Amino acid sequence: xxxxxxxxxxxxxxxxxxxxxxxxxxxxxxxxxxxxxxxxxxxxxxxxxxxxxxxxxxxxxxxxxxxxxxxxxxxxxxxxxxxxxxxxxxxxxxxxxxxxxxxxxxxxxxxxxxxxxxxxxxxxxxxxxxxxxxxxxxxxxxxxxxxxxxxxxxxxxxxxxxxxxxxxxxxxxxxxxxxxxxxxxxxxxxxxxxxxxxxxxxxxxxxxxxxxxxxxxxxxxxxxxxxxxxxxxxxxxxxxxxxxxxxxxxxxxxxxxxxxxxxxxxxxxxxxxxxxxxxxxxxxxxxxxxxxxxxxxxxxxxxxxxxxxxxxxxxxxxxxxxxxxxxxxxxxxxxxxxxxxxxxxxxxxxxxxxxxxxxxxxxxxxxxxxxxxxxxxxxxxxxxxxxxxxxxxxxxxxxxxxxxxxxxxxxxxxxxxxxxxxxxxxxxxxxxxxxxxxxxxxxxxxxxxxxxxxxxxxxxxxxxxxxxxxxxxxxxxxxxxxxxxxxxxxxxxxxxxxxxxxxxxxxxxxxxxxxxxxxxxxxxxxxxxxxxxxxxxxxxxxxxxxxxxxxxxxxxxxxxxxxxxxxxxxxxxxxxxxxxxxxxxxxxxxxxxxxxxxx
Numbered sequence: 061x062x063x064x065x066x067x068x069x070x071x072x073x074x075x076x077x078x079x080x081x082x083x084x085x086x087x088x089x090x091x092x093x094x095x096x097x098x099x100x101x102x103x104x105x106x107x108x109x110x111x112x113x114x115x116x117x118x119x120x121x122x123x124x125x126x127x128x129x130x131x132x133x134x135x136x137x138x139x140x141x142x143x144x145x146x147x148x149x150x151x152x153x154x155x156x157x158x159x160x161x162x163x164x165x166x167x168x169x170x171x172x173x174x175x176x177x178x179x180x181x182x183x184x185x186x187x188x189x190x191x192x193x194x195x196x197x198x199x200x201x202x203x204x205x206x207x208x209x210x211x212x213x214x215x216x217x218x219x220x221x222x223x224x225x226x227x228x229x230x231x232x233x234x235x236x237x238x239x240x241x242x243x244x245x246x247x248x249x250x251x252x253x254x255x256x257x258x259x260x261x262x263x264x265x266x267x268x269x270x271x272x273x274x275x276x277x278x279x280x281x282x283x284x285x286x287x288x289x290x291x292x293x294x295x296x297x298x299x300x301x302x303x304x305x306x307x308x309x310x311x312x313x314x315x316x317x318x319x320x321x322x323x324x325x326x327x328x329x330x331x332x333x334x335x336x337x338x339x340x341x342x343x344x345x346x347x348x349x350x351x352x353x354x355x356x357x358x359x360x361x362x363x364x365x366x367x368x369x370x371x372x373x374x375x376x377x378x379x380x381x382x383x384x385x386x387x388x389x390x391x392x393x394x395x396x397x398x399x400x401x402x403x404x405x406x407x408x409x410x411x412x413x414x415x416x417x418x419x420x421x422x423x424x425x426x427x428x429x430x431x432x433x434x435x436x437x438x439x440x441x442x443x444x445x446x447x448x449x450x451x452x453x454x455x456x457x458x459x460x461x462x463x464x465x466x467x468x469x470x471x472x473x474x475x476x477x478x479x480x481x482x483x484x485x486x487x488x489x490x491x492x493x494x495x496x497x498x499x500x501x502x503x504x505x506x507x508x509x510x511x512x513x514x515x516x517x518x519x520x521x522x523x524x525x526x527x528x529x530x531x532x533x534x535x536x537x538x539x540x541x542x543x544x545x546x547x548x549x550x551x552x553x554x555x556x557x558x559x560x561x562x563x564x565x566x567x568x569x570x571x572x573x574x575x576x577x578x579x580x581x582x583x584x585x586x587x588x589x590x591x592x593x594x595x596x597x598x599x600x601x602x603x604x605x606x607x608x609x610x611x612x613x614x615x616x617x618x619x620x621x622x623x624x625x626x627x628x629x630x631x632x633x634x635x636x637x638x639x640x641x642x643x644x645x646x647x648x649x650x651x652x653x654x655x656x657x658x659x
Contacts, residue, residue, distance in 0.1 A: 063414030070170025153486020167189030259291025281379025317350030384483030424499030
């Protein structure tokens with residue numbers, strides 16, 4: 061019974077969300093933290109790593125609703141809880157009012173994660189989708205973004221449901237454990253479209269930029285850090301049901317992830333909006349995960365899960381600090397900011413650590429996960445993919461630099477430094493957790509294998525044994541996170557000491573006390589980095605072509621075809637019900653005659 065209570069945690073989340081719709085806003089803001097505390101408390105009371113419950117809701121055994129606990133479900137649920145906890149702390153200090161729907165979306169994702177059958181998976185998927193749709197309507201700026209999110213989500217749900225029906229009709233059961241390779245071959249390809257769409261993999265990414273940009277600032281972090289992982293979980297589930305490694309199908313998915321990581325990086329560099337840059341960065345980083353998981357090897361799946369954990373921590377960190385900055389300044393673009401480092405030192409440090417991890421640089425954990433992905437590609441012999449992934453990772457330095465320079469450094473533009481203040485206490489309190497986790501994973505990267513190895517065993521892959529928590533080892537070599545952290549820390553201490561010694565002999569300069577080809581810049585001169593970075597990237601031949609064409613023409617073609625089919629359908633059904641039923645009867649009669657006239 062106690063195990064049952066923990067499995068039912070997602071239902072408690074949904075109940076809290078519904079209750080939040082009828083309670084005062086001040087009380088509703090506590091529900092995310094209450095939900096996290098409830099989940100942790102139930103798990104701590106009776107820690108269970110396996111377990112199952114079922115519910116016969118309509119009296120048909122093959123359609124029982126089933127929930128199970130397993131290592132892979134627990135790690136993705138832990139990512140959800142972490143995101144919800146950070147979101148819950150930050151929202152205490154915000155004016156947001158989408159907390160009830162956040163809880164409903166979190167509950168829906170939890171139901172999908174714990175599902176032991178495809179019907180429960182679909183129910184959770186839909187609750188998650190509708191719970192995340194409504195907050196897009198709150199800002200009332202561009203309802204096209206909400207409509208686009210809804211259309212793409214409905215398409216993803218349709219493909220997911222198609223795959224579920226094909227599998228269920230073939231197996232006469234919807235239990236995930238009963239799915240054979242034959243039935244998986246029928247339904248999993250359709251389900252994969254829904255999973256790739258939810259994760260934002262190109263070319264199914266069109267909903268992501270507008271949805272993330274128009275959603276409430278803190279909720280955007282929740283979508284990027286948590287909800288996108290539902291698609292990753294689905295992808296891992298799919299390759300478990302239908303082993304596709306070493307097949308053309310796997311190669312296509314891996315290349316979709318690889319190209320996503322590259323082209324989303326180029327788009328992030330051009331982005332003028334701060335949230336827009338983080339959005340395209342999120343699409344790019346999920347591309348790495350999709351590439352790694354699609355490899356189907358132990359090292360690839362391990363690298364994908366490791367990077368998913370890192371992505372969750374980094375994105376909830378960066379989106380939360382950016383939400384706090386926007387709340388303080390009221391500015392959303394890079395060319396509206398600058399010079400905030402002395403007014404927001406804590407935020408500066410948080411963003412600095414976030415971009416170091418995002419860029420995959422030591423000493424933080426981002427390096428370890430990318431090292432695993434690179435090693436998996438080399439192990440598979442996918443040299444061309446490796447080159448593209450490394451190119452994407454290297455190019456990402458540009459948008460990482462733009463993120464920190466555009467906000468904190470350079471010449472201030474529309475921000476009044478005399479009134480600027482550090483982000484609110486709730487945001488700062490929330491950031492402590494992801495900052496601590498980035499440091500911990502950086503020092504002890506192989507500690508994550510204590511949860512990754514049981515997942516590999518669960519899905520039928522060989523575990524990757526590690527020795528010390530501080531040292532992560534692959535066939536290409538090893539990386540000592542603790543030693544690297546100590547080295548970087550020592551170097552920083554020495555540089556800081558030297559700087560302190562010479563600072564008394566230096567003088568502070570005015571930001572305009574510089575030489576610009578013999579000219580003296582004025583306050584109105586656009587010296588800020590945000591005015592120009594990324595504008596020339598279109599001059600790179602294939603990059604410029606993609607940025608110009610993108611997937612717009614494809615979706616315009618889909619729109620045109622849909623309109624033509626709708627016009628054709630309108631000729632058949634003109635609103636006259638008598639005529640419609642007459643045509644339907646005539647068609648049915650014709651089919652009956654063709655069939656030989658047998659009932």
